[in-house]
Amino acid sequence: MSEKEIHIEVHRDDEASKLGMWLFIFTELLLFGGLFLVYTVFRAEYPQNFHEGSLELSVTIGAINTIALLFSSMTVAMALSAIQKNNRKLAMRLIAVTLLMALIFLFNKYIEWSMKFEHGLYPGSPLMPHLGRGDLMFFSLYFFMTGLHALHIIVGMVLLTMCFFKIKNGTLNYQKYIHLENGALYWHLVDLIWIFLFPLLYLIT
Amino acid sequence: MSGNKKNEYVSYLEHQGKYKGIFSWIFTLDHKRIGLIYMYAIIVLFSIGALMGLLMRIELIAPGETIMKPQTYNGMFTVHGIIMIFMVVIPGLSVVFGNFFLPILIGAKDVAFPKLNRFSWWVYITGCGLAIASQFMQNGPPDTGWTFYAPYSTTTGSNVIMATFAAFVLGFSSILTGLNFIVTIHQMRAPGMKFFNMPLFSWAIYATAWTQLLATPIVGITLLMLIAERLFGIGFFNPSLGGDPVLFQHLFWIYSHPAVYIMILPALGVITEIIPTFCQKKIYGYKAIALSSLAIAGVGFLVWGHHMFTSGMSDQARWFFSFLTFLVAVPSAIKVFNWLATMYKGSIDLKPPFLYALSFIFLFTIGGTTGLLLGSVATDVQVHDTAFVVAHFHYIIFGGMGFAFFAAIHYWLPKMYGRMYNMKRATIAWGINFVGFNLLYFPQFILGIEGMPRRYFDYLPQFQPLEVVSTIGGFILIGGLIFMISNLVQGARKGEIAPANPWHGTTLEWQIPSPPPLENFDEAPIINPNPYDYK
Amino acid sequence: MANNVSHITDYKVLARVVLILMSLTLLTIFVTSFHLGAFSVTVALLIAGVKAFFILTYFMHLKYESLLLRLLVTMIFVLYAVIILITFIDYAYR
Numbered sequence: 143m144s145e146k147e148i149h150i151e152v153h154r155d156d157e158a159s160k161l162g163m164w165l166f167i168f169t170e171l172l173l174f175g176g177l178f179l180v181y182t183v184f185r186a187e188y189p190q191n192f193h194e195g196s197l198e199l200s201v202t203i204g205a206i207n208t209i210a211l212l213f214s215s216m217t218v219a220m221a222l223s224a225i226q227k228n229n230r231k232l233a234m235r236l237i238a239v240t241l242l243m244a245l246i247f248l249f250n251k252y253i254e255w256s257m258k259f260e261h262g263l264y265p266g267s268p269l270m271p272h273l274g275r276g277d278l279m280f281f282s283l284y285f286f287m288t289g290l291h292a293l294h295i296i297v298g299m300v301l302l303t304m305c306f307f308k309i310k311n312g313t314l315n316y317q318k319y320i321h322l323e324n325g326a327l328y329w330h331l332v333d334l335i336w337i338f339l340f341p342l343l344y345l346i347t
Numbered sequence: 348m349s350g351n352k353k354n355e356y357v358s359y360l361e362h363q364g365k366y367k368g369i370f371s372w373i374f375t376l377d378h379k380r381i382g383l384i385y386m387y388a389i390i391v392l393f394s395i396g397a398l399m400g401l402l403m404r405i406e407l408i409a410p411g412e413t414i415m416k417p418q419t420y421n422g423m424f425t426v427h428g429i430i431m432i433f434m435v436v437i438p439g440l441s442v443v444f445g446n447f448f449l450p451i452l453i454g455a456k457d458v459a460f461p462k463l464n465r466f467s468w469w470v471y472i473t474g475c476g477l478a479i480a481s482q483f484m485q486n487g488p489p490d491t492g493w494t495f496y497a498p499y500s501t502t503t504g505s506n507v508i509m510a511t512f513a514a515f516v517l518g519f520s521s522i523l524t525g526l527n528f529i530v531t532i533h534q535m536r537a538p539g540m541k542f543f544n545m546p547l548f549s550w551a552i553y554a555t556a557w558t559q560l561l562a563t564p565i566v567g568i569t570l571l572m573l574i575a576e577r578l579f580g581i582g583f584f585n586p587s588l589g590g591d592p593v594l595f596q597h598l599f600w601i602y603s604h605p606a607v608y609i610m611i612l613p614a615l616g617v618i619t620e621i622i623p624t625f626c627q628k629k630i631y632g633y634k635a636i637a638l639s640s641l642a643i644a645g646v647g648f649l650v651w652g653h654h655m656f657t658s659g660m661s662d663q664a665r666w667f668f669s670f671l672t673f674l675v676a677v678p679s680a681i682k683v684f685n686w687l688a689t690m691y692k693g694s695i696d697l698k699p700p701f702l703y704a705l706s707f708i709f710l711f712t713i714g715g716t717t718g719l720l721l722g723s724v725a726t727d728v729q730v731h732d733t734a735f736v737v738a739h740f741h742y743i744i745f746g747g748m749g750f751a752f753f754a755a756i757h758y759w760l761p762k763m764y765g766r767m768y769n770m771k772r773a774t775i776a777w778g779i780n781f782v783g784f785n786l787l788y789f790p791q792f793i794l795g796i797e798g799m800p801r802r803y804f805d806y807l808p809q810f811q812p813l814e815v816v817s818t819i820g821g822f823i824l825i826g827g828l829i830f831m832i833s834n835l836v837q838g839a840r841k842g843e844i845a846p847a848n849p850w851h852g853t854t855l856e857w858q859i860p861s862p863p864p865l866e867n868f869d870e871a872p873i874i875n876p877n878p879y880d881y882k
Numbered sequence: 883m884a885n886n887v888s889h890i891t892d893y894k895v896l897a898r899v900v901l902i903l904m905s906l907t908l909l910t911i912f913v914t915s916f917h918l919g920a921f922s923v924t925v926a927l928l929i930a931g932v933k934a935f936f937i938l939t940y941f942m943h944l945k946y947e948s949l950l951l952r953l954l955v956t957m958i959f960v961l962y963a964v965i966i967l968i969t970f971i972d973y974a975y976r
């Protein structure tokens with residue numbers, strides 16, 4: 143039947159891909175935006191409880207995590223520069239550092255969460271409904287926001303791992319690096335959200 | 348390659364790809380085929396939703412229990428709402444005709460991300476499956492209404508989690524479609540086609556896509572919070588746990604009001620395409636119409652509070668939202684007046700698409716003016732949650748978006764299938780639909796003012812005469828719809844072969860053969876700086 | 883293809899930006915030791931905003947992107963601010 147060879151054109155439009163990624167980032171920003179709106183409303187309603195709740199969180203761990211994410215953001219940006227300069231080895235190393243930072247972040251998060259769990263503080267625990275309303279709201283928001291953020295970290299790690307192997311087998315190179323560019327954009331988004339989460343959850347005075 | 352044999356081409360319907368049979372549809376990357384499979388899904392879902400509506404009308408034909416128990420009725424209006432809103436009208440025009448015609452109208456071969464487009468359809472079908480499955484799971488269909496208002500939705504025993512998750516999945520599909528269309532319009536326009544050379548349907552889709560992209564995440568996170576609340580007893584929206592149910596309404600309507608514009612903007616775009624074609628006249632005020640789409644989308648983000656006048660919001664917020672709501676009337680009126688000005692002294696041809704377009708303007712105007720009553724605080728307090736609201740939004744959503752969908756399908760069917768439906772039968776079907784529609788919904792305005800609440804399966808005996816009229820209207824409308832759809836199906840399958848440009852339109856889709864070839868344009872299209880250039 | 887001319891950010895610039903970001907992090911922890919009362923949220927958000935600006939501009943290359951994209955990003959933040967503001971017309975006067 144196909145006497146004529148007709149294909150959907152396999153053309154590449156990196157500009158389009160990048161614009162698409164940015165639009166996706168907009169939706170992610172507004173996804174967290176909805177959460178921040180909820181946070182703002184309840185913080186205005188229960189300022190004292192939010193302050194006391196934040197004292198329960200470790201500023202040190204939060205700060206280490208912030209530093210780790212900022213550093214990883216830099217390394218992934220450097221990885222993009224490296225691949226643009228056709229330095230594959232360096233790019234792969236930088237992505238590996240980024241992933242390591244992400245693991246440190248998740249490990250700290252795990253420590254932090256399990257400390258709360260030991261005290262019986264976790265969503266659905268028998269203790270939670272007996273807390274004061276403001277405290278309940280603070281910890282609910284804390285778990286929901288950091289949980290959703292951690293999920294984004296994991297997604298970002300998967301994307302960057304894929305980029306790592308693509309560089310390794312050469313499908314991602316100095317002429318065709320849009321996947322890393324988009325992966326890095328996503329990673330910066332994760333960092334961007336954490337920058338707001340950190341002072342809003344850990345540093346409430 | 349093609350182009351050697353000018354008159355011979357393979358249309359997208361005949362083209363044999365990698366897959367055979369049904370797989371050549373569900374695995375297709377062709378935007379036209381994806382548009383059609385969306386359409387088939389939507390027609391099936393619409394039929395289910397319409398049947399549920401008819402069952403509710405039969406229940407309301409007499410006071411007391413007629414054919415179903417109260418709890419069944421609660422499930423019925425919830426599922427009717429979820430199906431009609433999230434699966435039929437929100438995607439509706441933009442996924443069917445946006446997919447099929449947006450690339451053609453801007454002279455492109457496909458959308459920017461064909462694989463993402465196919466993925467969106469799969470996500471959409473998954474969401475539909477989840478929503479329909481939620482009706483049959485053990486706890487019974489959700490009974491919250493399609494709005495999932497807290498705190499009831501956080502405590503009811505019915506199957507809310509699955510239904511909200513379905514809405515979340517459908518929202519994801521909607522976001523991806525919007526993203527795809529925005530990038531398509533920015534990156535894929537044919538050389539020489541600037542933004543202000545695009546046909547106005549593309550402008551409408553552009554504005555819609557932005558709304559889809561920016562509003563949907565907010566409802567996504569809200570529904571996730573609702574699910575978390577039910578699973579873990581978190582209490583964001585439950586006042587007995589320190590939460591705030593009005594906050595749920597805020598978050599819900601921050602999305603769901605713009606969603607109204609997701610429904611209606613493409614409808615306005617369709618009408619803007621049809622009117623100049625059937626008047627053979629240049630559209631009046633091209634730029635005003637194009638920009639008013641963006642204005643409607645923009646202002647539409649800021650007016651959500653008018654759904655919440657009786658929720659216990661502060662007075663300042665109430666008058667502010669009321670004020671902003673009246674602003675939306677300005678760009679909407681710009682469109683209506685421009686359409687009327689286009690028709691003035693045009694050579695009007697009363698074919699079915701144009702009849703649907705005219706009835707759209709009529710019904711949309713009724714829906715819009717009753718909307719002003721609901722938008723001003725004092726009258727809204729009187730008619731809030733009555734049948735008046737039901738009548739109002741059915742005039743906007745069904746009379747507006749629904750009739751625009753019918754207009755679009757009558758307008759573009761010869762292009763999509765290369766065949767023409769029976770014109771006389773289509774005209775009769777239009778007449779039945781129009782009469783049935785008004786008979787069904789107009790009495791509900793009166794009932795609402797007299798105090799008939801919405802979502803009640805029972806009523807006082809004095810409402811019965813009008814309820815009966817409304818139910819009769821329901822039967823007439825269903826009859827008209829069956830007649831219309833059967834005529835269209837027959838036309839698409841066995842109708843006479845349609846010429847490439849049956850309505851003498853000037854936009855790009857009429858320059859290519861019907862049905863279009865796989866990549867739309869075998870030769871580069873000629874871009875006219877004015878898309879509506881009637882001599 | 884457009885990306886042949888796309889800008890390659892220097893490693894040094896990235897390192898400098900990350901140093902600024904880290905010192906801002908320390909600053910935001912440091913200011914909590916003062917009791918600024920109602921202004922503490924403002925200060926915290928202000929510092930976070932500056933950090934976000936640096937990430938968007940340098941890490942996410944907005945400095946070298948088209949005007950259109952920069953306007954769109956601005957639009958998102960403005961839209962979000964307006965939504966928060968309107969919501970608080972309700973909460974502030976309730």
